[in-house]
Amino acid sequence: MSFISRGFKGRGRREGAAGRLPPGQYLEHGFPVLSAGPTPHTPLDRWDFTMVGQVDQVRRWTWDEFLALPAETITRDIHCVTKWSKLDSTWTGVSVDTLLDGVETSADYVLAFCDGGYTTNLPLEDVTGGKAWIAYAYEGQPLAPAHGGPARLLVPHLYFWKSAKWVRGLELLAADQPGFWESLGYHNRGDPWREQRYWGDE
Amino acid sequence: MDAEALRLDGNAAAGLLDQIFASEVTTVRGTCAGCGRTSSIGALLLYGGAMGAVLRCPGCEAVVLRAAAIRGRYLLDLRGAAHLELRDGA
Amino acid sequence: MGAVPSRLSWRVATVRAVQPETQRVLSLVLDVPGWDGHQPGQHIDVRLTAADGYQAQRSYSISSAPEDPAITITVERLDDGEVSPYLADVLRPGDGLELRGPIGGWFTWTTQDGGPLLLVAGGSGLAPLMAMLRHRAARRSTVPVRLLYSSRGFDDIIYRAELDRLVSHDPDLAVVHTLTRSQPPGWTGYARRIDGAMLAAVAWAPEARPLAMVCGPTPMVEAVADALVALGHDPGRIRTERFGPTGG
Numbered sequence: 001m002s003f004i005s006r007g008f009k010g011r012g013r014r015e016g017a018a019g020r021l022p023p024g025q026y027l028e029h030g031f032p033v034l035s036a037g038p039t040p041h042t043p044l045d046r047w048d049f050t051m052v053g054q055v056d057q058v059r060r061w062t063w064d065e066f067l068a069l070p071a072e073t074i075t076r077d078i079h080c081v082t083k084w085s086k087l088d089s090t091w092t093g094v095s096v097d098t099l100l101d102g103v104e105t106s107a108d109y110v111l112a113f114c115d116g117g118y119t120t121n122l123p124l125e126d127v128t129g130g131k132a133w134i135a136y137a138y139e140g141q142p143l144a145p146a147h148g149g150p151a152r153l154l155v156p157h158l159y160f161w162k163s164a165k166w167v168r169g170l171e172l173l174a175a176d177q178p179g180f181w182e183s184l185g186y187h188n189r190g191d192p193w194r195e196q197r198y199w200g201d202e
Numbered sequence: 203m204d205a206e207a208l209r210l211d212g213n214a215a216a217g218l219l220d221q222i223f224a225s226e227v228t229t230v231r232g233t234c235a236g237c238g239r240t241s242s243i244g245a246l247l248l249y250g251g252a253m254g255a256v257l258r259c260p261g262c263e264a265v266v267l268r269a270a271a272i273r274g275r276y277l278l279d280l281r282g283a284a285h286l287e288l289r290d291g292a
Numbered sequence: 293m294g295a296v297p298s299r300l301s302w303r304v305a306t307v308r309a310v311q312p313e314t315q316r317v318l319s320l321v322l323d324v325p326g327w328d329g330h331q332p333g334q335h336i337d338v339r340l341t342a343a344d345g346y347q348a349q350r351s352y353s354i355s356s357a358p359e360d361p362a363i364t365i366t367v368e369r370l371d372d373g374e375v376s377p378y379l380a381d382v383l384r385p386g387d388g389l390e391l392r393g394p395i396g397g398w399f400t401w402t403t404q405d406g407g408p409l410l411l412v413a414g415g416s417g418l419a420p421l422m423a424m425l426r427h428r429a430a431r432r433s434t435v436p437v438r439l440l441y442s443s444r445g446f447d448d449i450i451y452r453a454e455l456d457r458l459v460s461h462d463p464d465l466a467v468v469h470t471l472t473r474s475q476p477p478g479w480t481g482y483a484r485r486i487d488g489a490m491l492a493a494v495a496w497a498p499e500a501r502p503l504a505m506v507c508g509p510t511p512m513v514e515a516v517a518d519a520l521v522a523l524g525h526d527p528g529r530i531r532t533e534r535f536g537p538t539g540g
Contacts, residue, residue, distance in 0.1 A: 035205035185272035228398035244398020
């Protein structure tokens, strides 16, 4: 494969982002939408968030209860495995630490589950210690359905498919269980700085 | 923008699927394991964008077939298909 | 045709011509070495590669007939796109362009498939349907065809002169335009988005069992397909090709 398209540079790319773009990523100023299925439209009065699996007892929050939890507003760079990165995106939501507060578990893994059936798996230590949130606002506005609203998981230090849209809960697991993309060739952990895109990447 | 505005026809995944099936693939008929509806691959609903092909049943929206190209490897997940029917000379 | 196709492989075509069609749309005429022909409605994948290895890939419908010696793709230039501005602004005759195809056997029509044939297009969604019309004309087929074509304005109608010419001496072909955003003075045609009433007036009755081929932006295609089913048309006789907004 040696053909080069004369005069083609690709858009955006790496300008003005020194040190903030992981290997292989380019800078994106928009907010591309990528989805494995149709956009669910779950009414808020039927929405809940649950913590299930290896827990001493199931935790459940309604939408109103969820909004009443202590919220945090954070600004982070996000990195999609399809190679775009977006800098300084601002989110508001509830830290997973807050949701796990008081939960007794022997689990080492979580599987996020969502409206529409999407799943993604993470080690528990990747969603605790101030590294993950259930976000319901983006740039000060309610999170749009196209971007995962009413609420999505936000794990900005991993590739963005881990930040599951339309999330409805976390299942705590003793054994790791590959999620939707992780079972179709995508890396089990997905650290963009180590460029862990696919199966077999170190 | 809703994801529905982004979805395409299964036909648009033919470039990827032709890498897996040596014969014309969009006219292969697949039966949804969820609801039993039979559709040509080309008439399934395609999601997944640049990550891979997620082909859903136009009847019940369940995933019938998934495929991805991963660094020179091709992965195909047919758990959502009760069966596929390929015909000679298609 | 007939033989088992080989695996798709990338090859480098040569740009023979870049032809503006409207302010936003152009045709690329390509010489493809070893091209074995295609079926009307099929598409190709185009891949651009930067010097540093970065790649971007898009699909484009073939708008030329299989009977034409070169293949033509029709490209809408999207201002915020990545690939189409390159094809429109940078590519010149003599340049190489990497592609693979032809691809897709679902959204195709040849004269052997018969009719009556209802074609419904939105914007650059005309491209694969144009391949069908050109193929039908090249074969001097008398299969009855009606094209309902939605454009933003009069000057956005792609292949307008060619469509007029095809219709002028073909009693079995009808072309109906609708202009959704602006209409020239004296316009007496449709001036709204395609809807059920328009389809009921333009399409054959469901009893005639027309084969419908619908191509355009995703929301338009879904609205047309839903309206045809609501009018009583057999879903099995409706084929769709959605153009995603992420094209670019």
